[in-house]
Amino acid sequence: xxxxxxxxxxxxxxxxxxxxxxxxxxxxxxxxxxxxxxxxxxxxxxxxxxxxxxxxxxxxxxxxxxxxxxxxxxxxxxxxxxxxxxxxxxxxxxxxxxxxxxxxxxxxxxxxxxxxxxxxxxxxxxxxxxxxxxxxxxxxxxxxxxxxxxxxxxxxxxxxxxxxxxxxxxxxxxxxxxxxxxxxxxxxxxxxxxxxxxxxxxxxxxxxxxxxxxxxxxxxxxxxxxxxxxxxxxxxxxxxxxxxxxxxxxxxxxxxxxxxxxxxxxxxxxxxxxxxxxxxxxxxxxxxxxxxxxxxxxxxxxxxxxxxxxxxxxxxxxxxxxxxxxxxxxxxxxxxxxxxxxxxxxxxxxxxxxxxxxxxxxxxxxxxxxxxxxxxxxxxxxxxxxxxxxxxxxxxxxxxxxxxxxxxxxxxxxxxxxxxxxxxxxxxxxxxxxxxxxxxxxxxxxxxxxxxxxxxxxxxxxxxxxxxxxxx
Numbered sequence: 001x002x003x004x005x006x007x008x009x010x011x012x013x014x015x016x017x018x019x020x021x022x023x024x025x026x027x028x029x030x031x032x033x034x035x036x037x038x039x040x041x042x043x044x045x046x047x048x049x050x051x052x053x054x055x056x057x058x059x060x061x062x063x064x065x066x067x068x069x070x071x072x073x074x075x076x077x078x079x080x081x082x083x084x085x086x087x088x089x090x091x092x093x094x095x096x097x098x099x100x101x102x103x104x105x106x107x108x109x110x111x112x113x114x115x116x117x118x119x120x121x122x123x124x125x126x127x128x129x130x131x132x133x134x135x136x137x138x139x140x141x142x143x144x145x146x147x148x149x150x151x152x153x154x155x156x157x158x159x160x161x162x163x164x165x166x167x168x169x170x171x172x173x174x175x176x177x178x179x180x181x182x183x184x185x186x187x188x189x190x191x192x193x194x195x196x197x198x199x200x201x202x203x204x205x206x207x208x209x210x211x212x213x214x215x216x217x218x219x220x221x222x223x224x225x226x227x228x229x230x231x232x233x234x235x236x237x238x239x240x241x242x243x244x245x246x247x248x249x250x251x252x253x254x255x256x257x258x259x260x261x262x263x264x265x266x267x268x269x270x271x272x273x274x275x276x277x278x279x280x281x282x283x284x285x286x287x288x289x290x291x292x293x294x295x296x297x298x299x300x301x302x303x304x305x306x307x308x309x310x311x312x313x314x315x316x317x318x319x320x321x322x323x324x325x326x327x328x329x330x331x332x333x334x335x336x337x338x339x340x341x342x343x344x345x346x347x348x349x350x351x352x353x354x355x356x357x358x359x360x361x362x363x364x365x366x367x368x369x370x371x372x373x374x375x376x377x378x379x380x381x382x383x384x385x386x387x388x389x390x391x392x393x394x395x396x397x398x399x400x401x402x403x404x405x406x407x408x409x410x411x412x413x414x415x416x417x418x419x420x421x422x423x424x425x426x427x428x429x430x431x432x433x434x435x436x437x438x439x440x441x442x443x444x445x446x447x448x449x450x451x452x453x454x455x456x457x458x459x460x461x462x463x464x465x466x467x468x469x470x471x472x
Contacts, residue, residue: 026156031225038221040167045211047175052207057123058297058308065435067294073127074134078424086142095230097143099222101136106215108133113208117199178319181312183207265414275406279419282399286423287430302443317382321389329397338398345394350454352388357444
């Protein structure tokens, strides 16, 4: 299906100014602001908890493989349970789902802290608790999305949804790449006695306690939103009560309709080349970000010769680049164009990944005694990782915007669900392969495979969208 170039890009300055004004206006809505802050906090601390789990299990000789299992533990529930949870949430009190889900996740975080105290060497209870935390989150996400139209007017809906999409990206950067590292550095290790037993608390362990406290803050934010606001929709109370009674039956029905909805979403996506391109590309970027999280500990240990707790050395500059570029992204898009910007981002990612083992080789060649521990090489690694963060933003945010714009309003939810399931399903085999490959073959060969894969995908994307890159 051919789409004229002028219909796909070129946002005007007036449109961008109107968008910024809409953001300011929607943030003046107290109820929406409370929900948005709760979302930003909950997603940020969830990613921080993911960081803490990866640090705990990222020990040689199978550090990368165990880190991959940790990421799978909080990714896997989205595949079978997201549709079921959505069907249930549609028929029950959304405000109650929001605050109860945060309260339950606070409990799982405290249990993770207790599990570490009792037996630090056994990671399987941690995997199970993180799986449960992610499973609870499958109810929080659709309840939150369905609540937005109840809290804002029709004219404020698009900027409200845009804010939530932006905060999802920022929460990954702030939570996984910054907050987890900062908390691990702020709290020194200590010991305490309880009865006849002495417990040792590492700095990373305190991360789960901090996350639990912030989940309690989210409970307070949700409860601060008046209950009647969530009932002010077009559904009358009698119908709402009838649907509430059928919530569990709806979960069973969701299993039967899931395949049909996926097929419908797939047909919508395949009917538009730019939409298909954006869905595939956004799924790949999501998998890539999870892969970076899996390999960060291995890179710190094998290349920089530091403990996994020092992942902040490489994750923080990447986060700064990602967040900084996200703020400036409207200007980048205006000058370059969305699709061209994603192509530049992918090429930069491929080149940046190749440079990382190249810097390791250069460090050992210049200074065999210290290698990558030398200040010059370490600064070079930080610069490359900052550029990788910028490149990630250049791919991620324009692609998210393009997907939202190209998806038809009547089928947008199915397109978003399809994209999320593709990303979740793709994450598991990639992480398992990467973890096993790193343990058996090595880190550097895997980096070259990742770089080559990015360049191949970029080449495919350029040829797939063809003339639609012109005038962008």
